[in-house]
Amino acid sequence: MGAAEILGVAASVSLLSGWRLYLCIFATGVAMHTGWIALPAHLHQLDVLANPWVIGVAGVAALAEFLADKVMWIDSAWDAIHTLIRPIGGALLALAIVDPGDPKWQVIALILGGGASLLTHSAKAGTRAVVNVSPEPVSNVLVSTAEDVATGGLLLLALANPVIAIGVAVLLLAGAIAALVMVRRVLRWAMQRGRTAAPPPTA
Numbered sequence: 001m002g003a004a005e006i007l008g009v010a011a012s013v014s015l016l017s018g019w020r021l022y023l024c025i026f027a028t029g030v031a032m033h034t035g036w037i038a039l040p041a042h043l044h045q046l047d048v049l050a051n052p053w054v055i056g057v058a059g060v061a062a063l064a065e066f067l068a069d070k071v072m073w074i075d076s077a078w079d080a081i082h083t084l085i086r087p088i089g090g091a092l093l094a095l096a097i098v099d100p101g102d103p104k105w106q107v108i109a110l111i112l113g114g115g116a117s118l119l120t121h122s123a124k125a126g127t128r129a130v131v132n133v134s135p136e137p138v139s140n141v142l143v144s145t146a147e148d149v150a151t152g153g154l155l156l157l158a159l160a161n162p163v164i165a166i167g168v169a170v171l172l173l174a175g176a177i178a179a180l181v182m183v184r185r186v187l188r189w190a191m192q193r194g195r196t197a198a199p200p201p202t203a
Contacts, residue, residue: 008166010094012158014113015172017090018120020151021082022061024093027152028159029055046096069144072132079125083118090117116173123176126183 017024029049030036048054068078094113098105124147131143154172158165 004166005162006098008169009158009162010097010109010113011116011169012154012165012172013097014090014094014116015120015169015176016151016155016158017093018086018117018122018176019124019147020062020065021086021089021117022058022065023148023151024155025049025089026055026058026062027155029058031156031159046093048096066148069147070141072140075128075140075144076125076132079121079128083121083125086121087114087118090114119180120172120176123179123183127179130183130186 013024013028028046029051032047032050033052033055049058065078069075091110091114094109094116095106098109128140128143131139134140154168158168
């Protein structure tokens, strides 16, 4: 793979880790263990994810995240707890993808991987906080399920085809930025509405 493809895979995995870190680890491990996806030789550092123990632990964590993410407000608490965990996990996954013989690229991957995971994590957490304001629980489950499907599909697509991974990374980056802009506008609208609805001060 060329530098662009390597960065595309690293960016895709890091960005998706901000949504579902444990699902990323679990899905990658299962795909490698079953031989469904044959990673390029350059990505042999990810072989550890195919270890049955790693798959088992990641599977339990992914199930816990799957359930927690479907319950209103518990999902936001889960996101708050993982504000540090997801960026670290995304940075380490990106670090495992780049050339270990080039310290320069390792430092770049560590920084950008952590930043990418934090970006998508922030977009996810902010979006879910807005969705949780809705009194009905259906929208929360729908959004969470869409995240599950998108994460698994895009992850396997990016790993199977490093060239497509570049497009996946660009799509995720644009989506995360758009979500953050949307959350910012919703919060601004809510604050303005709150000021308007507040009773005038008495003399």
